[in-house]
Amino acid sequence: MIRARGLAKRYGLRPVLRGVSLQVGRGELVALLGPNGAGKSTLLRMLAGLTRPSLGQVRLTGLTLPEAAQEARARxxxxxxxxxxxxxxxxxxxxxxxxxxxxxxxxxxxxxxxxxxxxxxxxxxxxxxxxxxxxxxxxxxxxxxxxxPQVILLDEPYTGLDRTAAAVLDECLSEQLQQGAAILLATHDLEPAQKLAHRAHLLAGGELAASWTRRQLASASFPRQYDRALQEALDG
Amino acid sequence: MAELRASLAVIAAVLRKDLAIEWRSRQLLASMLVFVLLVILIFNFALDLDARARAELSAGVLWATFAFAGTLGLNRSGAIEKDGGAMNSWLLAPVDYGAVYLGKTLANMAFMLVVALFSLPVYGVLYNVSLFQPGLLLVLALGSWGYSALGTLLAAMASQARSRELLLPVLVFPLLLPVLVSAVRASSLFLQGQPMAYIWPSLNLLIVYAVCMPVLGYLFFDFIVED
Structure with missing residues (x-):
């Protein structure tokens, strides 16, 4: 449903994304984790067709952007x-x-x-x-x-929500997944990713630096794994 | 046919939305009206002339006033799309952006006409001229449409810049000269009661502008609003 291949973005001489590729299938929620300024919002805006990539290709529900943007936006x-x-x-x-x-x-x-x-x-x-x-x-x-929508792109959707509203959002996302939607959730908060995501990627320095499966996300040691991967990505 | 119907629905939705925003906030019309009334009053005292000279200057004063008031409206029109990233709502929708442009142009024209309807009687009383003449109202409609068509396009362009309030008049007025010159000349000739043969050249230029400008805006709006 969501397929990004080799997405890169530069603002002037500063690279924000360097060849990011990812996929989200039908009925799947993928979390995009990373610190502030990692490029999560830029990546989501590119997938939504709001920002043109410097390089790379985006396909949503089989439609290529920007050629079929109007049809893709409907979904x-x-x-x-x-x-x-x-x-x-x-x-x-x-x-x-x-x-x-x-x-x-x-x-x-x-x-x-x-x-x-x-x-x-x-x-x-x-x-x-x-x-x-x-x-x-x-x-x-x-x-x-x-x-x-069949494709849902969420950039820090829990911002400002109280516990009740956050629970309603969780419930809505679960329903959308059951109906076959593909969801990409960008967040710096590990909790919703652990609770809802089938897979997660760490975006740091404009690249996908690490990935985790649902099982790894559910393990008690995940926050430590995340911290270690983030530190390595920032050091490297 | 289905595409045309969808575009008309978008034009109507955008027009309804801009009118509803103005109905709730009343910011744009209030500021435009106060501005126009103040300028008319200032000119009234500044041009303390005899009746004949006043009649000759009327059209120029009127259009200069509307042109400056119009930029207030265009700035506000761009600002409501920029606040909270609201324009992203229609950038993300499966719509023809050109239809959004036409909807906003119609809304901007409606605001200009409302301001004109309120200010013409005041102007008429102060300058002792009858402005509710069919010919003059036609020039007003054509000029407002041309102004809005160009202004809406440039307001979208300027809204991407940080100093949009300063940039917009700098962009608008040079490109607006053909409309303003023709509108002033046609209005002046109508007020003097000249025969149509003298008025047609200016009126034709206004008509050409009123047709060409929206077409150009419709075609180029995509490139301006897309990142």
Whole structure:
């Protein structure tokens, strides 16, 4: 479902990514771990088609970017560092706008379902500007899931979420996986990766420096393994 | 046919969205209106001339005022897309970005026309000229459309820069000269009651600009907004 081959990105003379290749299959959640500034966000933006790679190729659900970008975008949901919301519009108006861009036939009920699920129904007519950071993040997640995407790219989606909202997100991701979605989750926090991921990669210095299977992720020694791999990548 | 219908739906959605944002915040229209009224008042006292000279200057004063007020609107229009990365919402959607451009152009034109509708009566009273003439309103519609078509494109370009508020007027005004010159001339001739034979050349230039500019914007908007 997600296939990146040899992705590289330079900003001026500074390389951010150096030939990253990865795959995420149907019904699979892959965690992309790494410290701040490792290039996780750049990689996700490239997979979403928001940033053009200097080198390499991206395929989403069999469609090559940027040639088939418009078709690929219909099947993809993306949560980035920013909310991508219009702050002067209400939660309901924001979702209605996004639904109209995707041509959703059941925009009203689907929007209401997600607002209810993320605990925002009681304030669905208030402008987003009046929401706390956590509430904005919940609405951001609702926006990304609105059109039932087959490919989900999440960049630090737990930012600002309280325990209840984080549990709702976990539940939503599990459901999406059961329905066959491919999910790439970029985070510097090991806990969600250990809980949900089938595989994990460490991105450090613009390269994939280490990989772990589900079994390795579940082991008690994983945090130590991660620290060691990160240290080696930074030293090397 | 399905593609055209989808593009029309996107144009309508973007227009509705921009109007809803303005309805809730009332920032853009309020600042444009206050600006226009202040400029009209300042010109009224600065150009303390006889009635004939005032009538001759009316069109120029009017269009200079709208052009400067328009940049306030365009800056705000670009800013709402930039805040919180909101424009990424439609960059990530399976839409024709050209349709987004046309939706935003229509919204910017609507704001300019609302400002014009409120300011024309004030101008008419202060300068003692009747501005609600069909010919002048046509020039106003064509000029606003040309201005919005160019301005929306350049506002998208300027919004990528850090000093977008400074950059936008520098980009807009040189390219806007053909519209402004034609609009001022056509408005002035309409106000003087000149025959259509004198007015057509300026009106034609406005029509050509109003047709060509949106087409260019539609074609190039993709390249401007994509990273």
């Amino acid at each position: 993809m949901g993306f949560v980035g560092h920013q909310t991508f919301l219009y702050e002067d519009l209400s939660a309901e108006q924001n979702l209605a706008f996004f639904a109209s861009l995707y041509g959703l036939p059941d925009a009203g009920p689907r929007g209401a379902e997600l607002l209810e699920r993320f605990g925002l129904w009681g304030r669905h007519r208030e402008p987003v500007r009046a929401f706390s950071r956590g509430m904005q993040q919940r609405l951001t997640l609702a926006r990304a899931l609105l059109h039932r």
